[in-house]
Amino acid sequence: MRNFFMVQGKQLLLSAGLAFGVLACSNDEAAYNDAQAPAVALAVAELYSEPGRVFHIVGAVTDDVGIASIRLEIREWALDKTISLRRDTLVTRYALDYQFQMPAGADLSKIFSITISVTDVAGKVTSVEQAVNPNGDFNAPALDAPMPDTITVLLRPSTALNLSFTMTDNKALAYVVVQSSELGIYDSITAIPDNGGQSYTYTRAIPLASENAVYSFRIAAMDKMGNATESLFAAKVSGLPDFEKLYLTDFLTKEELNRHLIGTAIARRTAPYTYQVGYYSKTANAGGVYFIPQKTDLQPICFGADPSAPGTVATELPTSQPITFPEAGYYTITISTLAGTYSIEKYVPTTPTPASYKAAFLEEMGFEMRLGIIGKGFPEYDQNWSPGAAIPLETDAQNPYILYKELDMEGTVQIQVEPRDDGHDGGWWLGQPDNPSYPGWKINRDGNADPYDSSVDELTVSTRARYRFELDAHLNQAKILKVES
Amino acid sequence: MNRYMLSAMLTAGLALTAASVLAAAVTGTVSNDEGSPIAGASVGVRGSTKGVLTDATGKYSITAEPSEVLVFSFLGFAAREEAVGERTYISVSLSEDLQRIDEVVVVGYGVMKKSDLTSSIASVKGSDLQTMTVGNVDQALQGKVAGVQVVYGSGAPGATPKVLIRGFSSLNLSTDPLYVVDGVPMGTNANFINPSEIESMEVLKDASASAIYGSQASNGVIMITTKRGVAGKPVFSVDLTYGVQLVQQPYEMTNVQDYVAYMNAAYLNAGQPAPFDPAEYAGRQATDWWGSAMLPTTPQMNFSFGVQGGSEAHRYSVSLTYYRQEDFYRYGGDGWDKFTARVADDFKFSKYVSGGFVLNPRRETWGNPDNWSDNLRIDPITPIYLPAGELAGSENEYSVYGRSDLSYVWNTVASNKRYYYTAGYYALGGNTYIDVKPISDLTFRSLVGFDYKAQEGDNFEPDFVIDAAHEHADYNKVSRNHDLYTSYSWQNTLTYLKTLGKNSLTAMVGMTMDRSTDKTLSGSREQLPNNSEILREISAGTMNPQVSGGYAYRSLLSYFGRASYSYGRRYLLTATLRRDGSSKFMARNKWATFPSASAAWQISNEEFMKGQSVFSSLKLRVGWGQVGNQNLPSNVYISEMYKDYYVREGQVVNTTRISTLKNEDIRWETVEDVNFGVDFAVLGSRLSGSVEYYIKNTKDMLFSKPYPFYSGYPGGANIWSNVGSMQSKGFEFLVDYKEMLGAFRYGATLTFTTFAVAATTLADGAKVVYGNSERTRTEEGAEPGYYYGYVADGIFQNQTELNAHTSEKGEFLQPKARAGDIRFKDVNGDGVLNGDDRTKIGSPWADFTAGLTVSLGYKGVDLLANVYASYGNELVNGVKEALYNGQYGQGLVSNINDLAWHGEGTSTDIPILSRADNNENFSKFSSFYVEDGSFLRLKNLQLGYTLPPPLAGRLRLAKLRLYVAGQNLWTLTGFTGIDPEVGGDILSFGFSGWSYPVQKTFLVGVNLTF
Structure with missing residues (x-):
């Protein structure tokens, strides 16, 4: 009898268990079928963007059964992305944050729409629309x-x-x-x-x-x-400070001074209140130069010639006049701010020109050396610190020391001028200071390109623009001047 | 000649005389199925003791009465009986005994009857290897032995194929088998021997067979037995083969106009201005690089001459062979020449003492350029020679060539005309032995083997200027090397054979001392006065003298023994033991022991099998053994340093750096295997074969791994270590069928080979082993050397597909991709495409390889075909990087415009042609390069005709066979690279590049015996 009950008891338990299992399955099935469609709560109803700008589609997606995928569509902008979520874990909440770059040539005359379709694991789909206004403003004054x-x-x-x-x-x-x-x-x-x-x-x-x-x-x-x-x-x-350095500029207005990426040169302090710098005057009696302590403005201090007494210095505009040069050529300018005097001395440089470097190289090696720009930030060129793809420089017709190149710049710009050894297909790092036999220049943000006293600085060009890079191989000075389009 | 005629007349006279007295002289010839005379065949009268042997030309003469029956027999052939009747001339052909139970097989330090074998040994007759005309005998072995994988790898003259016996058991060490020629170990390259010298070849596949070679046997052992003299009159044989290899340009390249158009497109696709003005190139002919630098056909030939004969007291065999394969370069190549002589003499000095020697002088030369692919890679615009107007007139003869300024590929004609490298060697090898049999059951043998090889290489590089920056040599240079390689082997064995009733015992003990040395010396100088031939000597150089040399030796002392026991030829047991001491290991690990044991049950010899007629033979085998691998450098127990320098404050400072660290604890790599086999013969022995399964375990696997940084040693220093273990398993079978239907005979042999290898454990510091610049990977539980890279998931067809290939945050996985670029799969789904997304993208190891040999014959006509197949492996097609890539300005395949992506909807896996590879379509190693490497190739097709013996006799020949053959005539494969037979080291196996293609070859030949 005891056995009978035990056996019967086991059967009852088994039956109950099966029934519960069936019921449970039945209940689950019902819940599955009756589940709500996925919910999508977008952060904003309308997005703002502009051509070329990355915007974010942000929202919260929820579904009790589990989210399977999220599809984002903007047909006109070639967006058709499906985010498939992992099936090995149950995802009931998903923080949507999807970035997308508005095409550069997008039509600005209409409002676009993003279709966001969420599918859950049961196959239920919810679709919502989000507007995208292409005329957003994202630039601060x-x-x-x-x-x-x-x-x-x-x-x-x-x-x-x-x-x-x-x-x-x-x-x-x-x-x-x-x-x-x-x-x-x-x-x-x-x-x-x-x-x-x-x-x-x-x-x-x-x-x-x-x-x-x-x-x-x-x-x-x-x-x-x-x-x-x-x-x-x-x-x-x-009173007059003993500035650590002064900037030499031959741009005589604030607007000109700030239009260029590098438009100034450094006048080094050689003694208290005394500064010296080399300058190449392209023509006789050209516009002249000023010395300024503040890099971006000609105000409030602007050292220049005092027209009332030749060789003396004025400190402010409008009294201060540009220091000019009677002939084209190289000059050494010395200015003493405390004494209020300045002097210019013309000279003929004797340092090797790039051409003479090249000639010596050709004679020694049997093939040409090419001087070129290595660095980054040049969208026209596949140049990312690749010595094998150095951007060739041209030589100024009047001054053999000046090498130049007009090219577009964008983003973070770095420039080093390095001789390329044509004996090596992949390029070769040859220049100074590592190799005193060959020239080399590293451009810093102050225009200093002395290979032994400079480093390659990062410059920023927020909007792609065309510049003229100019290197004075005698003065070890560089300019990056904006070219009028 | 007169003697022959006299003999014939006497024979005829005797026959007439005998006929009148009933007992007549019967004459005739005994030959095999193919018409070749059989020397030494027994011709006897049934039921009597009368009997004679055939002479060297297969002729016999015996006195017999018309009522008697003649019995013709010869070892390995089925006996045949002929009633004499009224005939006085009876010629018979004997067929090979399909059962061949008494065939003798060479094993280590001895021979055994095939029926007594207990281990896995495959035997191939020399005549089967000689059906192909090849430079390396392994090429003829392909597909003929189950369990042996032969991969050509290259069709170049002198190329050595990759031979894998039952896969491989080592990651880093050589996987080549050991070649033992006439008992003397001869290294791991069989190039030195000509197939026509070979009598038979035995492959010792499992450890129970090869353990007798201990530390040298982990990759298997191939025993080669060369031809020896046969008692009888001298038999002369001449085999002449001449053929041509057809040189086929593997890809058709663009003409000038298409090249200009496609390259312009490539520049524009890269956002760069188009460099060519098409109008300038209209009507211009493409430079015929291929036709100018390459030959359309190249000869291949093999000439063999041999004589064998002797008496019971002295047998001799002499062979001379010459093999030449020319390379396909029009200029600069010398092809491959191989001259081999082999003289073997065996003497029976007395009842107790016999001996002999083999002398094997050899001469081999080689040297050819290796730039054939440049004829495809160079652009079609560059002229071979500079136009007269561009020459200054002062250039030397090597400087009048055009320069490919866009592709940078060097002018091939110019390069080959500057090629003066030749190399070769003179070698003398051989052995001498003495056998002493003090009592009938005991044999003492002492054998000394040796090989001297004096190798030399000469090179001259003229000065030239084709482009002062890129394609020039400012100074001419001459260099020469002289290297001497020697090896000795002294072997002593004592063998005892005893049969008592049903018990048969063979016991052998022995020892060997092996030593080999390498001496190298090379020197060079630059700036010779000029490029004239007479001045191309080092002493004429005036600049930069360089000289280097080295010495290495390896020695091995071994003791070994083998015992074989047979009971009633039913139960067979064999055990071997070898103990090796090697110079490559320090004292604590110098000695290692390699045991083996195997057993076989010859079921068909059991009483209960007597009544059945299904199995002519049925045998089960099981074997176990341990073998070793010591193919590591000779000096891993010492640290190596090399001279280096660094620059400090502008001054060069000399220093030394450690390149290799010593490991005094290094041990042998040991392979242990178990083999199961079934040998069978059914249908009256017409169908026979073997089925085998094995498991091999490698432990203490040797590997050269980087030394840990924390040790303080500089990066790049490596140390040989015992790093892990590996297991391979395989199944293989051989089925052979032979049948005769009257004068028609046919047969087929099928071999089938599989193997699967996995690294089972890898030591710390080497848990993952990369090969070939991280393009292969080996890890625990996986097959070694699998292809490891990105998964190419099609081509981006449009901007929508590009926009969809992002992380779930919308970040581009391939920011630089454009339509037409390859889409790489984010395998781990982390939203970033980086090195972690590399995965297994293919396997270099075939699921199976198979060989099929079919032979047909009708009277004097014979036809033979060999087919070889490999299935289930992938190959890396490295030439895609050059042929379909506009990045380098190189030559492009003519249909690149159709092949490469050229607009939305293009169905292709080849990306858009572009001068810039910003998306790394080509520089990322991905499944784009991986293709199915399966193939089936008709390796050999040979049709021969043998003159009937009487007709040959009229020409005073014992045999005359003429044949035509074709090799590598047809290949079925989907692989688009150069050739599907691709080899390589284990960790870089299957990477196909610009290897010298295997050529179609057409040959004619003649076999003469007299």
């Missing part, structure tokens, strides 16, 4: 030239800061603010008529006390899409 951290204002009987800048925006400025709490200045400009609201030029002579002092300034701006920018600087009132 910008100053015409970056403000230095500190602007030195020379102490005068009537000291003043001549503040002048232009704020621009690619669409439309909402406001521009100039503020100095120490001076109680708060200039807020909201009515911006210039150039359809895309730029505003601020000019104001701000009187300062004639005593050593430091005043903090804030310049801020916002465009009508809410993109803001801010620049902080200090105006330091002092």
Whole structure:
């Protein structure tokens, strides 16, 4: 009997278990079939973008049964991407964040639509649409030239800061603010008529006390899409500082000075308040040069010739006049800011020209050396630090020391001029300083290209543009000048 | 000659005389099925003791009465009886005994009856190898032995095929088998021997067979027995073969106009301006590089002359062979010449003492350029010679050639005309032995083998300037090397045979001392006064004298023994033991022991099988053994340094660096295997064969691995280590069928070979072993050397496909890809395409290889065909990188425009033609390069005709056979590379590149015996 119950008991348990199993399966099946379709909650209903800009499709996808795939479609922009999720784990929530670059030639006259279709493991599909406006604005207003951290204002009987800048925006400025709490200045400009609201030029002579002092300034701006920018600087009132270096520029306006990637050269400090630099004047009595401590502006200090006394130095515009050169050729310029004097001395260089380097090489090796640009940031060329694909340079017709090349630049730009040994198909690193026999130049952001006293700096070109790279192989100076399109 | 006529007349006279007294003289010839005379065949009268032997030309004469029956017999052939009747001339042909149970097979340090074998030994007759005209006998072995894989790899003169006996058991060491010629180990390359010298070849496949060669046997042993003298009158044989190889341009290349158009497209596709103005090239003829630099046909020939004969006391065999295969270069090549002589003498000095010697002088020369593929890779625009207007007139004869400025491929005609390299050797090998039989059952043998090889190489490189930057040599240069290779082997064995009733015992003990040395010396100088031939000596050089030399030796001392026991020829046992001491290992691991044991059951000899008629023979075999591999460099127990320098503050500082670190604990690589086999013969022995299965385990596998950085030794230093173990298994069979239907005879032999290898364990520091610049990978549990790379997942057809090939965040997996580029698979699905997405993309190892030999004969006509097939392996087609790639400005295949992607919807796996490979279509190693490597090839087709013996006799010949043959005539394969027979080292096997193609060859030949 006991056995009978035990056996019967086991059978009952088994039956119950089976029944439960069937019920459970049945219930699961029902739940599976009755499940909700996937839900899609997008972060925004409408996206903004612009040609060439990467935008993100962001949202939360949920499904109790499990998400199988998410398909993103913008037919006009050749987007048809299916994100297939792993099937070995149950995914009920998925944080969608998919980036896509709007095509450069997209039609700006219409609103586009992204179709987001989510399929769950049961085959249920949910589709939602998200609009993409191709006319977004993503650029903050910008100053015409970056403000230095500190602007030195020379102490005068009537000291003043001549503040002048232009704020621009690619669409439309909402406001521009100039503020100095120490001076109680708060200039807020909201009515911006210039150039359809895309730029505003601020000019104001701000009187300062004639005593050593430091005043903090804030310049801020916002465009009508809410993109803001801010620049902080200090105006330091002092006597003449013994600057570590001065910049030599032959661009005589702020706009010209800031248009180029490298337009200045370094005048080295050879003694207190004394600076020296070499300069090549392409023609006689050309525009001339200034010396400035602040790299991006001719204000407030601008050392130049004082027209009232030859050989003396003026410190500010408009008194300061460019130092000019009576003949074409190489000069050494020496300027003493404290003594207020300058001198120019013409000379004929004797250092080897690139051509003489090449001739010596040819005679020694039996084949040509080619000097070329190695580095990166040149979209026209397959040149990424590849000595085998150096971009050849041309020699200036008037000055055999000057090598140049016009080319497009974009993104992070680095330049080294290196001789290419044509005896090696893959190129060869030959130049100075590693090999004193052959020339070589590394370009830094100040235009210094001395192979023994320079490094290759990263320069930034945010929008592809055409530049003329120019290397003076005698002065070891480089310029990267924007070419008018 | 007069003697022959006199003999014939006397024979006829005797026959007439005898006829009148009933007992007549019966004469005739005994030959084999193919009409070749059989010397030494027995002709006896049934039921009497009367009997004679045939002479060297197969003739006999015996007195017999008309009522008597003559019995013709010879070892290995089925006996045949003929009633005499009224006949006085009875010629018979004997057929090979299909059962061949008494065939003698060479084993290590002895011979055994085939029926007594207990291990896996395959035997191939020399005559089967001589059906093909090849430079290396292994090429003729292909497909004829189950378990042996022969991969040609190259059709170049002097090329050595890859021979794998039952796969391989080592990753890093040589996998070539050991060749033992007439008992003397001769290294791992069989190039030195001519197939016509060979009497038989035995392949010792399993360890129970090869363990007697201990540390040299892990890759198997191939025993070669050369021809020896036969008692009787001298028999002269002449074999002449002459043929031509057809040189076929493997790919048709573009003409000038297409090249210009396609290259312009390639530049534009790369975003670069088109370099060519098509109008400038309209109507211009392409430079015929192939036709100018290559020959349309190349001769191949083999001439053999031999004489064999002697008496019971002295037997001799002399053979002279000459083989030549010319290369296909119009300029610069010398092809391959091989002259071999072999003199073998055997003496029976007394009842107790016999002896003999073999002398084997050899001469071999070779040397040819290796740039044939450049004729395809160079562009069709560059002229061979510079136009007269571009010559200054002061150039030397090597500097008047055109330069390919776009492709940078060197001018092939110019390169080959500068090619003066020749190499060769003079060698003398041989052995001498003495046998002493103090009592009838005991034999002592002492054998000394030797081989001296004086090798030399001469090179002259003239100065030239075709392009001052890229294609030039400023100074001419002459170099020469003289190397001497010697080897000795002294073997002593004592063999005891005893049969008592049903018990039969053979015991052998022995020892060997082997030593080989390499001496090398080379020198060179530059800047000779000029390029004239008379000045091409080192002493004429005036600049940069260089000299180098080295010495290495290897020695091996071994003791071994074998015991074989047979009971009633039913139960067979064999055991061997060998103990080797090698100079390659330090004291603690110097000695190793290699045992083996095997057993066989000859079921068909059992009483219970007597009544059945299905099996003529049935035998089961099982064997076990251990063998070793010591094919590592001679000096791994010492550290090696090399001279180097570094630059500090502009000054060159000399230094030394460690390149190889010593490992005093290095041990043998040991292979242990178990073999199961069944031998059978059914249908009255017309159908016979063997089926075998084996498992091989390699332990203490030797590998040269990088030394760990934490040791402080500089990067790149390697150390030989015992790193792991490997297992291979295989199944193989051979089936042979032979049948005669009257005068029609036919037969077929099928061999089938499989093997599967896997690394079972790998040591720390070598858990993953890469080969061929990380293009193959070996890891635990996987087959060694599998192809490892990216998965090419088709071609991007449009922007939508490009936009879809992103991570789930939308980041491009291939940011530089454009339509027409290869889509690589994100195998691990992590949204980044990098080295972690490489995976197994193919296997170099065939699922099986098979060989089929079919022979047909009708009277004097014979037809033979050999077919070889490999199935299931993949190959890497390396030539795709050149032929379909616009990156380098090289020559392009003529149909590249159709083959390469050329717009949405193109069905192809070849990417868009482009001057820039930004997407790394070609530089990434991917499945794009991997193709099915299966093939089936008709290796040999030979049709022969043998004159009937009477007709040959009228020409005073014992045999005259004429034949025509074709080799490599037809290949069935889907592989698009140069050739599907691709070899390589284990970790870089199957990588097909610009190897010298295997050519179709047509031959005519004659075999004469007199």
